[in-house]
Amino acid sequence: MISANDPSLTSWVNVPSNSDFPIQNLPFGVFKTAQLSARVGVAIGEHIVDLKSLHVLGYFENLPFRIEDFDTDTLNPIMKYGKKATRDLRNRISKLLRSGVTDLQGKEHHVSQVLAAMADAEMLLPVHVGDYTDFYSSIEHATNVGIMFRDPANALLPNWKHIPVGYHGRASSIVVSGTPLRRPKGQQIPNDATQPVYGASKLLDFELEMAFITYDGKALGESISTAEAEDFIFGMVLFNDWSARDIQKWEYVPLGPFLGKNFGSSASPWIVTLDALEPFKVAGPEQEPKVLDYLTYEGDKNYDIDLTVYIQPEGGSEHVVSESNFKYMYWNLCQQLAHHTVNGCNMRNGDMLASGTISGPVESSYGSMLELSWKGSKTVKLGDEGERKFIADGDTVIMRGHATKDGVRIGFGEVSGKILPAN
Amino acid sequence: MISANDPSLTSWVNVPSNSDFPIQNLPFGVFKTAQLSARVGVAIGEHIVDLKSLHVLGYFENLPFRIEDFDTDTLNPIMKYGKKATRDLRNRISKLLRSGVTDLQGKEHHVSQVLAAMADAEMLLPVHVGDYTDFYSSIEHATNVGIMFRDPANALLPNWKHIPVGYHGRASSIVVSGTPLRRPKGQQIPNDATQPVYGASKLLDFELEMAFITYDGKALGESISTAEAEDFIFGMVLFNDWSARDIQKWEYVPLGPFLGKNFGSSASPWIVTLDALEPFKVAGPEQEPKVLDYLTYEGDKNYDIDLTVYIQPEGGSEHVVSESNFKYMYWNLCQQLAHHTVNGCNMRNGDMLASGTISGPVESSYGSMLELSWKGSKTVKLGDEGERKFIADGDTVIMRGHATKDGVRIGFGEVSGKILPAN
Numbered sequence: 001m002i003s004a005n006d007p008s009l010t011s012w013v014n015v016p017s018n019s020d021f022p023i024q025n026l027p028f029g030v031f032k033t034a035q036l037s038a039r040v041g042v043a044i045g046e047h048i049v050d051l052k053s054l055h056v057l058g059y060f061e062n063l064p065f066r067i068e069d070f071d072t073d074t075l076n077p078i079m080k081y082g083k084k085a086t087r088d089l090r091n092r093i094s095k096l097l098r099s100g101v102t103d104l105q106g107k108e109h110h111v112s113q114v115l116a117a118m119a120d121a122e123m124l125l126p127v128h129v130g131d132y133t134d135f136y137s138s139i140e141h142a143t144n145v146g147i148m149f150r151d152p153a154n155a156l157l158p159n160w161k162h163i164p165v166g167y168h169g170r171a172s173s174i175v176v177s178g179t180p181l182r183r184p185k186g187q188q189i190p191n192d193a194t195q196p197v198y199g200a201s202k203l204l205d206f207e208l209e210m211a212f213i214t215y216d217g218k219a220l221g222e223s224i225s226t227a228e229a230e231d232f233i234f235g236m237v238l239f240n241d242w243s244a245r246d247i248q249k250w251e252y253v254p255l256g257p258f259l260g261k262n263f264g265s266s267a268s269p270w271i272v273t274l275d276a277l278e279p280f281k282v283a284g285p286e287q288e289p290k291v292l293d294y295l296t297y298e299g300d301k302n303y304d305i306d307l308t309v310y311i312q313p314e315g316g317s318e319h320v321v322s323e324s325n326f327k328y329m330y331w332n333l334c335q336q337l338a339h340h341t342v343n344g345c346n347m348r349n350g351d352m353l354a355s356g357t358i359s360g361p362v363e364s365s366y367g368s369m370l371e372l373s374w375k376g377s378k379t380v381k382l383g384d385e386g387e388r389k390f391i392a393d394g395d396t397v398i399m400r401g402h403a404t405k406d407g408v409r410i411g412f413g414e415v416s417g418k419i420l421p422a423n
Numbered sequence: 424m425i426s427a428n429d430p431s432l433t434s435w436v437n438v439p440s441n442s443d444f445p446i447q448n449l450p451f452g453v454f455k456t457a458q459l460s461a462r463v464g465v466a467i468g469e470h471i472v473d474l475k476s477l478h479v480l481g482y483f484e485n486l487p488f489r490i491e492d493f494d495t496d497t498l499n500p501i502m503k504y505g506k507k508a509t510r511d512l513r514n515r516i517s518k519l520l521r522s523g524v525t526d527l528q529g530k531e532h533h534v535s536q537v538l539a540a541m542a543d544a545e546m547l548l549p550v551h552v553g554d555y556t557d558f559y560s561s562i563e564h565a566t567n568v569g570i571m572f573r574d575p576a577n578a579l580l581p582n583w584k585h586i587p588v589g590y591h592g593r594a595s596s597i598v599v600s601g602t603p604l605r606r607p608k609g610q611q612i613p614n615d616a617t618q619p620v621y622g623a624s625k626l627l628d629f630e631l632e633m634a635f636i637t638y639d640g641k642a643l644g645e646s647i648s649t650a651e652a653e654d655f656i657f658g659m660v661l662f663n664d665w666s667a668r669d670i671q672k673w674e675y676v677p678l679g680p681f682l683g684k685n686f687g688s689s690a691s692p693w694i695v696t697l698d699a700l701e702p703f704k705v706a707g708p709e710q711e712p713k714v715l716d717y718l719t720y721e722g723d724k725n726y727d728i729d730l731t732v733y734i735q736p737e738g739g740s741e742h743v744v745s746e747s748n749f750k751y752m753y754w755n756l757c758q759q760l761a762h763h764t765v766n767g768c769n770m771r772n773g774d775m776l777a778s779g780t781i782s783g784p785v786e787s788s789y790g791s792m793l794e795l796s797w798k799g800s801k802t803v804k805l806g807d808e809g810e811r812k813f814i815a816d817g818d819t820v821i822m823r824g825h826a827t828k829d830g831v832r833i834g835f836g837e838v839s840g841k842i843l844p845a846n
Contacts, residue, residue, distance in 0.1 A: 167679045172643075182767050185766060263768055289618070292621045
């Protein structure tokens, strides 16, 4: 069988050069249009393949899915079938869309039913998120934060190189790309003050992250090893973990970030499968000191994914403020999932596990305004449209990401969000 | 109309003296039996009223609920209707069960259909928990922890009296009372070591807590005030926030507890409504310094609920290890909910917000083994069945709670959980 990732594959559906969604990608999402109720789709070029209609028309024979699994507003029902089933589904769609394969191609009465224009579609949050976890897995980010807020000589805390440090976040406030968010209000402590004040956050920030989405894991009390981890991961999205630095600073000791984070997080709508990302695996950073046995792994587990962050002021243009790469992560997905379950914690399908801020080694690759403005001590230029230390009302923050190899570009689309003034 | 809380009310259903479930309580839960699929029920004495059957028989006319809202394994569908609807439902059930009211009483062919024996029923987790938050609202507990781990002279952190400190926990691993849990494994740092080791937790603990369950809140970006808070709270359960102190200690800086907590939390199956608890409101501790405006409140917002923790060794008897009271809480439910949403964080029906460990002012009222054994420096006697510093394999931890006034006892039943050896 030809691999769905084969660089030589082309589709009879038009795919513009530089599209994030060639036939080698085929990410899953949930969409609706003026005509169509919410349903599962797969992106190809500038179109969305309507999987419900494909099933109704009989193209999914010998696959386990029911029509109602696609006739819904989340991907959770298809993810319930597990990795083999969704892999088979992607392979089937790849074949149906392949140049030279005439099962669907040329059947215009079917093609017109199953292809929707992306421009006409509204994308929804692709999964119902049961639990959301945020890691802290970039050594550059953790080091920068340690230098700024603690001790430059001992920037990393003692546990950092032993544990993929993570914490629980809020699932209810995860929104899909394009959803505006309100600047949060809350308690802050002015410099040198002993009493807090209440008001709108002045230090609103983005965090450039990626998140992976799980299948159902094992039962409560059992663990997933690093070797098993990929079998329990469906795919990845871009993720903006919005942060109010002033609220966070005052609240986070000793139990961690809370209101400084849970006013909203933004996710991109297309879940790019781990299968599609397989060709882009690279070695991660050397881990020294050696990690405990349950965190060891074999093979390459990092991914070479270029990431760019833009700020677009109200009525203005997009300006690049950070260029990073997912390959910098010190801890990889398999280590994160093995750690998360080593105590028996159970994963459910749709759980979202985010990377933490993805900063690279040079200043231009830092993944937050906190680092880019070095705690507000300098400004970040937005071309001829001003400058920023943190995010202003009316700013839209946009993150894009893609991997490229052998002429194939596997992209994530974008996650964007505009900040509205505080109530 | 006679209040459903009237102390003079009696039921034609037999209620043993000292029952947790007189007609003034009527807590909601989900149960199943050998004959009946999972469905919504209300406790009365030693029986469960089957609300699906009551609806089928026509007893819920003029209420908004559909039969399928009761024919399900969570309370979320009925909670979707909001506070007025569930209050009307409790009032209707109160009337149907009242001595002297003959709508249902005496109709034996109906009574036999709608009353199930508790002894024959299996209770399920009553809600699908969207997000779980754990607060840290007992000043005695926070002070004890501060003395043990930080500075006796400055036991409370600077933010503690300004913020109802809280953090996000794991929803997937919340289990109903009676579910055994495995001792977790994970990283720990031996005293004076610089490298962590991996193994089963040696310092397994309970935390005596209560949790409240919300209705759908406001939209993302809006806040719930302390004055509005009770309109968004359905009721409360007993809650054991199991903790592995050695895992927690090594992992929790800087982002908070994670694997030391998320291997399991146990909840009691009956949700006692805020309406049933209304007669037991008392004033809370004086809050000094004055809290910020959004945390001020009017009236009594604490609840006088006696709480007892027992340890039952494998094959042994129950031994009281702590006697506390929910009235000690420094921060009340209304302040917790107002704080949680002040930044626009959205609540969904079924969200669970726990109190944090409920310790009282004297040693016998401390709500964790960490405090009772003072970090393992002394032992807690289990009568003639040994002693403990922390929880041993095979131990069952049981928590019970009830409020009493004017001869009426409103109880919560119990939350129990047995610890199995590590895998």
